Amino acid sequence: MTIYNFSAGPATMPAEVIQEIKNDLPSYKNSGMSVMEISHRSALFEEIFQKAQQDMRDLLKIPDNYQVLFFQGGCTLQFTAAPLNLANKYHRIALLDSGHWAERAGAEAKRVGVKVDVLDSSEKDHYTKLPSLEKLQKDTYDYLHITTNNTIEGTAYTQLPNTDTTELVGDMSSNFMGQRYDVKQFGAIMAGAQKNLGIAGLTIVIVRDDLIGKVPNLPSMLDYQLFAKKESMFNTPPVFAIYAAGLVLQWLKNQGGIDEMEHRNRQKSGLLYDFLDNSKLFEAPVIKKDRSLTNVVFVTGNPEIDQQVVSQAAESGLVNIKGHRLVGGMRASLYNAMPYEGVEHLVDFLKNFEKNYRG
Numbered sequence: 001m002t003i004y005n006f007s008a009g010p011a012t013m014p015a016e017v018i019q020e021i022k023n024d025l026p027s028y029k030n031s032g033m034s035v036m037e038i039s040h041r042s043a044l045f046e047e048i049f050q051k052a053q054q055d056m057r058d059l060l061k062i063p064d065n066y067q068v069l070f071f072q073g074g075c076t077l078q079f080t081a082a083p084l085n086l087a088n089k090y091h092r093i094a095l096l097d098s099g100h101w102a103e104r105a106g107a108e109a110k111r112v113g114v115k116v117d118v119l120d121s122s123e124k125d126h127y128t129k130l131p132s133l134e135k136l137q138k139d140t141y142d143y144l145h146i147t148t149n150n151t152i153e154g155t156a157y158t159q160l161p162n163t164d165t166t167e168l169v170g171d172m173s174s175n176f177m178g179q180r181y182d183v184k185q186f187g188a189i190m191a192g193a194q195k196n197l198g199i200a201g202l203t204i205v206i207v208r209d210d211l212i213g214k215v216p217n218l219p220s221m222l223d224y225q226l227f228a229k230k231e232s233m234f235n236t237p238p239v240f241a242i243y244a245a246g247l248v249l250q251w252l253k254n255q256g257g258i259d260e261m262e263h264r265n266r267q268k269s270g271l272l273y274d275f276l277d278n279s280k281l282f283e284a285p286v287i288k289k290d291r292s293l294t295n296v297v298f299v300t301g302n303p304e305i306d307q308q309v310v311s312q313a314a315e316s317g318l319v320n321i322k323g324h325r326l327v328g329g330m331r332a333s334l335y336n337a338m339p340y341e342g343v344e345h346l347v348d349f350l351k352n353f354e355k356n357y358r359g
């Protein structure tokens, strides 16, 4: 039986990449060593590293005046690092509360003494839509933090909020590389690798040059300027995770790049949303214009039926469709590596479930 893994992260990876990892495992490029065993200072790794960075620049069209930094500590550590590095003038940031991860980002910023103003929240709507931004007060905030894709609640920005003179900082963890955004519209972007870019252990930060180096004596492991200067090798980087990301980036290039991925992700999510919108049993609670392409949330309204859906789906090879505990119901994560057939199977399964349920 083919298994389709709809996990929100760590998540399914392209089959071709898994195969390459298997091939490389015993001896990388005839070195007699696995990638797990090579030094981060070796020529072998240097090549992996440079290529991964360049491929990311090409795919995302990252302008030259932006740094691409590789960190550990997950995106959660960036909720601390970003305010430490970037909230250095007003010590105050703005936040659009679109759900759990936005709230977590705000909470961590407060812990390092930065004031956080929540300009709008969609909590009252159970996060089934995005908060909106009326106007940003000039000269008040170091930046506005948004979560471009809300992994748990299933919303995503297609149109970015107009921030005028304030910098925009985006947590792009769950739609990084899955949909096209213009990097120039952001002061900084952060994203964990374990959804669309390979395995856990690597976090990407893309940040504009002029925003960094303003705060002396930051803890070294959180210092954007230091990581830029040391080319992300201030200490031992996550070698294997960078290698895996490099393979995924090459795969992305071979598949046609980000625009092709967005096209496919629209097709995949469209297939599922169309079914849900026409179903009498299932419902997608998120309003149409704010729906995520990568995390599709749906419910029956009855937790017992939801439970049956999740377990019967797993028996059919459609694994990890249980919704996040904060939201309940079901969630299908359709990252780049999820093939269209996987979504077809899921829709067929849901159709059958509905038919049998109605008797």
Ligand code: PLP
Binding pocket: 009, 073, 074, 075, 076, 077, 101, 147, 149, 150, 151, 152, 171, 172, 173, 174, 192
């Ligand atoms: N931001 C978003 C949008 C996420 O989905 C997640 C994790 O799922 C995080 C941040 C936290 O990432 P990490 O677990 O890498 O710290």
